[in-house]
Amino acid sequence: MSLLDTESIRRDFPVLKRNVTGGQPLIYLDNAASTQRPQAVIDAMDECYLHYYSNVHRGIHTLSEESTRAYESARETTREFLNAASAREVIFAAGTTAAINTVARSWGDANVSAGDVILLLISEHHANIIPWHQLAARTGCRVEFIPIDENFEISDETVAEYLERFRPKMFAFAAASNTLGSEYPVQRWTSMAKQYGATVLIDAAQAAPHHQIDVQQWDADFVVFSGHKVCGPTGIGVLYGKEAMLDAMPAFLGGGGMILNVTTEGFTTHELPEKFEAGTPPIVEAIGLAAALKYLTAIGMENIHAHERILGARTDAGLREIDGVRVIGPTADKKGGINSFVIEGVHAHDVSQFLDGRGVAVRAGHHCTMPLHQAIGVTATARASCYLYNTTEEVDQLLAAVADVRAKFARSGRRRRSRRPVGPNA
Amino acid sequence: MPHPQDSNNDQDIYQEHVLDHYEDPYNRGHLASATHAHDGKNPLCGDKIHVDLRLDSDGRVAEAWFDGDGCVISQASASMLLEAIEGKTIEEVEKFSAEDMLSLFGPQLTPNRQKCCLLSWKVLQGALKRPVGTEAAPSVTEDDDEVEPKTSFGGPSLEEEQ
Secondary structure, eight states, X not given: OOOOOHHHHHHTOGGGGOEEGGGEEOEEOBTTTOOOOOHHHHHHHHHIIIIIOOOSSSOOSHHHHHHHHHHHHHHHHHHHHHTOSOXXXXXXXXXXXXXXXXXXXXXXXXXXXXTOEEEEETTOOGGGTHHHHHHHHHHOOEEEEEOOOTTSOOOHHHHHHHHHHHOOSEEEEESBOTTTOBBOOHHHHHHHHHTTTOEEEEEOTTTTTTSOOOHHHHOOSEEEEESGGGTOOSSOEEEEEOHHHHHHSOOXXXXXXXXXXXXXXXXXXXXXXXXXXXXXXXXXXXXXHHHXXXXXXXXXXXXXXXXXXXXXXXXXXXXXXXXXXXEOSOOGGGBOSEEEEXXXXXXXXXXXXXXXXXXXXXXXXXXXXXXXXXXXXXXOEEEEEOOTTOOHHHHHHHHHHHHHHHHHHSOOOOOOOSOOOOTTTO | OOOGXXXXXXXXXXXXXXXXXXXXXXXXXXXXXXXXXXXXXXXXXXXXXXXXXXXXXXXXXXXXXXEEESOHHHHHHHHHHHHHHTTOBHHHHHHOOHHHHHHHHOSOOOHHHHHHHHHHHHXXXXXXXXXXXXXXXXXEETTOOSSOOSSOOOOSOSSOOO
């Protein structure tokens, strides 16, 4: 394992040159929420808008032909990135949330009935909880959660026990937890779930940016991820589904582009992948996404993973040494570049605000994992998440700032001063 | 290790008087003789505020107490607010606007932190309408529109991610 050449990589990301509070350099450690864009992505999207943008699949004219070619080429790049068997299995959606909602509405409504169980992990992001709660409200199915243990881990035995107990219709889980940082054994758990006949959906929002994905090796029925977390644009994500699954599912959103024929009586749906791409798709976003995937692939997904693991472990070790800091997550060998933590006696928002004063951007709150926070018994955590452009120096500056937080907010016998005058008429 | 950016200055939202109120809050606790009470929370960050009021026969806030849990901004602002309005008439408290609350707090807040600062103000306004012992009304939440500042405060959610 070795670090990436961050000096060279950082030159590719224009925003990293800017300064923040008090003219300090930006230390961007909020990558689990969203990543920054390399110039290559910005250029690819500019190029389309400047020279060949048009709607796709519709016009018989030069620009539409060129845009269509670029859009479909982006689909092929995404297929390669995932090692999907066919580009028909790659649906462009608005993001991970939209992709999971599509599965819950289309596959869910057609296949799930009262009494069925949807099995999730307690650490799921709300995007992989609420669509299933909504499905439960429509169908009478139940949503069950696999808990974490006292070390914030989930063992194979626990997964096996819950699969045996509930024999779920669907097992949907994140390949990596956006709060705990845990990286789960996707292939093994998928194979265990298949033995019970479960359909499997993998939320790869926190995996696709960080390591090689091979959907055929994983063998899950659905795999979803977002563009903006892989250095790509917002407004686009990917719904991968096995062709047989997608073929058997009813269309979800209805509209232009997803039909073969429409009459006053009804319609027939288009083939894959258009069947699930109603309306004008995110054309330029797809082109930007493809540029991002090519950029990351050129650096090497496994090289990126190794880099993040080194930085993540350094963060984890440093945080554990600071008095009053509790790391909310397993040991460094079980996670990637995400570290969540709480500081005794200080609210996460105040931690984040203090760190911002040092130029350090982290996330504070429940990170869209309220059930996990409830299970752990904390209302909010601060989260530092690194990516390919972060450096060991940045991690050290984060740690130095975290070490100073308690001194700022520590009780020191302060007393209120005189009563202040009040209000409009004071 | 001291750091140049940590020192108190006009840009620092944790000014001395804010930290003073955080550590030594005004009337923190519950009021057994409360005539009016209300509570609320900001679901996005978990800030919680409960307000107890004793309104007297002259239509004044004779006593105002709060309890809660959350960030420095939410708790210090509650202390400042209750200290400021105790003894005022109901009309005066009703007239006390969100803008007044932000100016009472002092340091300039970004839209996301304005929500923390305005939580106790919303709960206080709600408490005026909720006599103790009547049917429990739903709590004020950050999305609640029962008492809204005239100006729109608060930026995009801190929490949405994907």
